[in-house]
Amino acid sequence: MIRVIPLLKFKNPRQSASKDGQSTIEVLIALLILVAALSGAVIVIFGGQSLTIDSGESNRALRLAEENLETVLTMSRSDFAGLTSSSSTETGFLKEIIVEQVDSRTKKVTSRVSWQPNSLRSLLEEAVVLVTDWYKVAQTGGDTGGGGTFGNWRNPRTLGSVDLGPGNSATGLDVLSKIVYISATASDSKKDDLYVVDATNGEDPFVVGSTNTGPGLNGVDAAGTYAYVANNKTSDQLQIIDVSNQSAPTSTSSFTLPGVSGSGAVGWSVLYYGGKVYISTKKASGPEFHIIDVSNPASPASLGSKEINADVNAITINGNIAYIATSDTEELKALDISNPASIVQVGGYSAPGDSEDGKSFSIFGNKLYMGRLVGGDHDDHHELHILDISSSTTPQNLGSKDIAASVNGLVIRDGLAFLGTSDSNKEFQVWDVSNPQDIEFWSSFNFPQVATGVDYEDNLVYVSVRSNDALRIVTSQ
Numbered sequence: 001m002i003r004v005i006p007l008l009k010f011k012n013p014r015q016s017a018s019k020d021g022q023s024t025i026e027v028l029i030a031l032l033i034l035v036a037a038l039s040g041a042v043i044v045i046f047g048g049q050s051l052t053i054d055s056g057e058s059n060r061a062l063r064l065a066e067e068n069l070e071t072v073l074t075m076s077r078s079d080f081a082g083l084t085s086s087s088s089t090e091t092g093f094l095k096e097i098i099v100e101q102v103d104s105r106t107k108k109v110t111s112r113v114s115w116q117p118n119s120l121r122s123l124l125e126e127a128v129v130l131v132t133d134w135y136k137v138a139q140t141g142g143d144t145g146g147g148g149t150f151g152n153w154r155n156p157r158t159l160g161s162v163d164l165g166p167g168n169s170a171t172g173l174d175v176l177s178k179i180v181y182i183s184a185t186a187s188d189s190k191k192d193d194l195y196v197v198d199a200t201n202g203e204d205p206f207v208v209g210s211t212n213t214g215p216g217l218n219g220v221d222a223a224g225t226y227a228y229v230a231n232n233k234t235s236d237q238l239q240i241i242d243v244s245n246q247s248a249p250t251s252t253s254s255f256t257l258p259g260v261s262g263s264g265a266v267g268w269s270v271l272y273y274g275g276k277v278y279i280s281t282k283k284a285s286g287p288e289f290h291i292i293d294v295s296n297p298a299s300p301a302s303l304g305s306k307e308i309n310a311d312v313n314a315i316t317i318n319g320n321i322a323y324i325a326t327s328d329t330e331e332l333k334a335l336d337i338s339n340p341a342s343i344v345q346v347g348g349y350s351a352p353g354d355s356e357d358g359k360s361f362s363i364f365g366n367k368l369y370m371g372r373l374v375g376g377d378h379d380d381h382h383e384l385h386i387l388d389i390s391s392s393t394t395p396q397n398l399g400s401k402d403i404a405a406s407v408n409g410l411v412i413r414d415g416l417a418f419l420g421t422s423d424s425n426k427e428f429q430v431w432d433v434s435n436p437q438d439i440e441f442w443s444s445f446n447f448p449q450v451a452t453g454v455d456y457e458d459n460l461v462y463v464s465v466r467s468n469d470a471l472r473i474v475t476s477q
Contacts, residue, residue, distance in 0.1 A: 044299060054117060061093060061125040063111040068095050069111035069127050072079050076109075081319065082134040083107055087097050096353065101365040101415070102222075106135045107259030139274040140223060143176055146458035149414040151476030153430050154442050155222045159202040160459065162471040164195060170470035172219045172409075172453040175462050179228050180205070180455075182464060182471060185216030192336050193217045194229060195470075196246045199408050202460055202473045209247040223272040226252065227295055230267030230279055237267030238279050240297045253299040260286035264311070271315045276303065276340075278322060279313030288312045291340040304340035308333070316361040316368075321346070321369060321392045332358055332370055334392045347393035351400070353380035360372040360420075367398070369433070371407025372424060384417070386436040399436030403429070409454035411461070416442070418461045418474075421449030427451040428474060447472060 060261050076083045098110040109131050114124035162180075164170065167187035174181045180197040192210035194217060199205040219230040226246035229238050236254035243249045257265070257279065264282035271278045275295040281288045287305035289312050311327035320338040324329060334347035352359075353375050358373035368387045375381025382400035384407055389395050396441045405423035412418075415434030422425055426444035428451055433439050449467035456462070461474045 013252075040161070043409050054123065056436060057115060058123065058125055060117060061123075062127070063126045064090065064093060064095060065111040065113045068097060068113070069109065069129060070112065071247055072097055072109060072133065073129070076131050080107075080131070083131065085111070093427065102130065102314050105145060106147075107133075109132045117224055130445065136244045140272065143174070143223065145360075145413075145456055149185075149416060149476065151459065153416055153476045154331070155477045156443055156445065156461075156474050157477055158429060158445065159473040159475045160199070160205045162197050162205050162207060162470050163193075164207070164470045165191075166468055167191065168468060168470060169449070169466040170452055170464035171217060171466070173455055173462055173471065174220050174222045175199070175455040175457045175466040176222045176458065178202075179222075180462055180471060181220050181222045181243070183217035183220040183229055184470065185218075185232065189215045194220065194241060194249060196227075196229060196249060197471060198245060198246070199460075199462070199471075199473060202475065205471065205473060209243075209245075209249050211249040213241070213251065218266065218268050219270045221270050221277075226272075226279050226281075226294075228270050228272050229272040229292070232266050234261065234263070234265040237265070237281065238270070238277060238292060238300065240294065240300065243295075252297045253300060255292060255302075257281065257287075257290050257305070258283050258302050259305060260288065260290075262286075264288075269312060269314050271317065273317045274375075278315045278317065278337075280308075280315060280324065282311045283309065283327065289315075289322075289335070289343070291337060291343070304337075304343055306335065306343040306345075311357065312362045313357060313359050318363055318392070321362060323363075323389075325361055325370060327357040331356070331372060332368075332387070332395060334389075334395070347391075347395060349385075349395040349397070350387055351382070351397070353382075356381060356383065360407055360409050362410050362417075363389070363410045366415065367412075367436075368395065369410055369412055369417060371403075371410050371419065371470075372402065374406040382411075384419070384431070384433075384439065386433060386439075398441060399433075401431065401439040406450075408450065408452050409464075411454050411456040413456055418454055418456060420454040420463050422450045427465065428461075428472070445472075445474065 096112040100108040111125040122186045172183045178200045182195040192212045195210045196208045198208045216232040225240040235256045239250045242252045262284040264284035277292045288308040290305040291303045315323035322335045322337045330348045330350040332349040336344045336346045342387040356372040356375040362369045368389045370385045372383045383403040385400045386398045387395040405421040409420035417433045418429045419429040427447040428445040430442040453464040
């Protein structure tokens, strides 16, 4: 019997060490893969928790922003002028209200809530809304002034124009929802002096209707379905025209200003506000500034008046204060009109140089922009002044500019001043007034004659001109 004895197989020491090393490496690689997988899982878990926390905080921040905005909007309905920027904190959140003036009756309000989850990250939520001073819009008869500017106002263009015919000169205008009301004087008193222009298509405006009120008009302000005009005569200085039928304006009533007489007692400037008409005369015997109740247009009634002893060339209202531009050495006067039967001057401003009358106004926020008649070419005779009227009793000059022409009309939008001037080469001018201490000229247009008034609506500037071509509509490129 043969026994088969298996042969013993001896390991090569070098091969054994190599395989042991490979096993160790494989174990290490496996461990690294496991650690990486666990780390990734941890990151995903904690990252998910972070996203969940961020999402929860974002939702809370957005709710805080919306609640803050609602509170501010409620307050603005009763105190639009007092709507200002503010900030506060609430359990780790910074709450901010940022208020930006868009135009004289509109503000942009941003409610922003921000927080820091850690030292390396900062997050925020915000809600934005445009707020309109509907009370003031209602007080002015729906005259909103439209939205803000856009395009290139360094290079404006004429969009359209209207010719009123030979012998007619525009003295002023008012725009209400693309309908332009133009006051005029004519070489013949039998000619019409109030024109209604449809400018819905700014490139092709046309006269819809007109009427003759007498010897001519020096100013117009439209509200609702009525146009209130300042007549160039010493009686019936205020006339109220029904323009509900634009093609056939008709006289509703006329009113003779009480207690005033003389050659200067003509209707000169006129403004409608809150069921009242504020109308002035040139320097006369008796009161040059009058407040008339026109809540019933068919039966206007005097509420009060005040002796100014000067021409009153322009009127604007801010709350219970009437600002008037005069030919007095104190070109700006602030009148408390809270009691029309007892009008009291509460403040004023006398610009350097005594020979240039106050001529035109525009209010934007807490700033009043005043245009004057032409003077010299040095600081004492600047025709454009920017005043801080935060305190109506002590207006402060923020800056001024020599225009070298009378500023017969002006309107402010988005840091730009649109001027109607007496400059024979630059009747229409655009100036950057965003920095009152560094007012910068932007552009101009040459019209056939002196510009007499300016109004603004939706990036369109309407200019009345003392010529047959009485209305010019200007816009940006």
